[in-house]
Each structure stands twice: as structure tokens, then as C-alpha cells.
Amino acid sequence: MQALRYFIDTHDKRDGSFPETLSPEQFEIFFAGYREACRAEGVVPLRIDLSYADGRAFCLNLAPDAEAVRRAHARAGLPFAEITEVTSATPGDTFNRQQSHFSPALA
DSSP, rough: OOOOEEEEEEEEEESSSOOOOOOOOHHHHHHHHHHHHHHHOOOOEEEEEETTTTTTTEEEESSSSHHHHHHHHHHTOOOOOOEEEEEEHHHHHHHHHHHHHGGGGGG
């Protein structure tokens, strides 16, 4: 089994990769089909942050590669602006890394 990596894909109405208008109800219906497309391509959708008012979305997925994310979007008929591989850089990650370098003499 291939290791999964994190990818963020973006959608923006300014470039046509997000609908001009979209209601929460429309999104719910669309997302059901997108989940099926992801399942078929080995992609795990983890989180979608979106602004209905601004017409933008940021989707965090786990996938073997960016091509799998592209194929899932194609299956669902969903254009995208970009797909970017990312790593985690949360305050928790930073704190844990700093702990490994912590010296009691500095306390």
C-alpha cells in the first residue's frame, strides 16, 4: 500500500473553479458525489474550508499523489485552481519540535 500525503486544492470563483453562487444545500449534494469520486481514486477528503460569500474553497485531502486528487476532481466534474502538496506546521508541531531541543539549564 502506498503512503498517503497531504494535498490542498483551491477553488475560486474569480478563475471559474468555484460556482458564482452556491448554497449550503447545493454543496451538500455536490459533496456526496465528490466523496464517491475520491473513494474511487484512493483520495480521503479530510476537511473543506469555504466561503459561500467570497466564492472560495480550500480542501485538505490525503492521497498517494497529486494525480489522484486531479482524477477525483475530474470524476466529480470539479475544476480547481491549484493542487499543492503540504506538510503539517501547526503550533503543536512546533512546540513538540522545540521540546526535543529543550534544555533544563535554559529554564
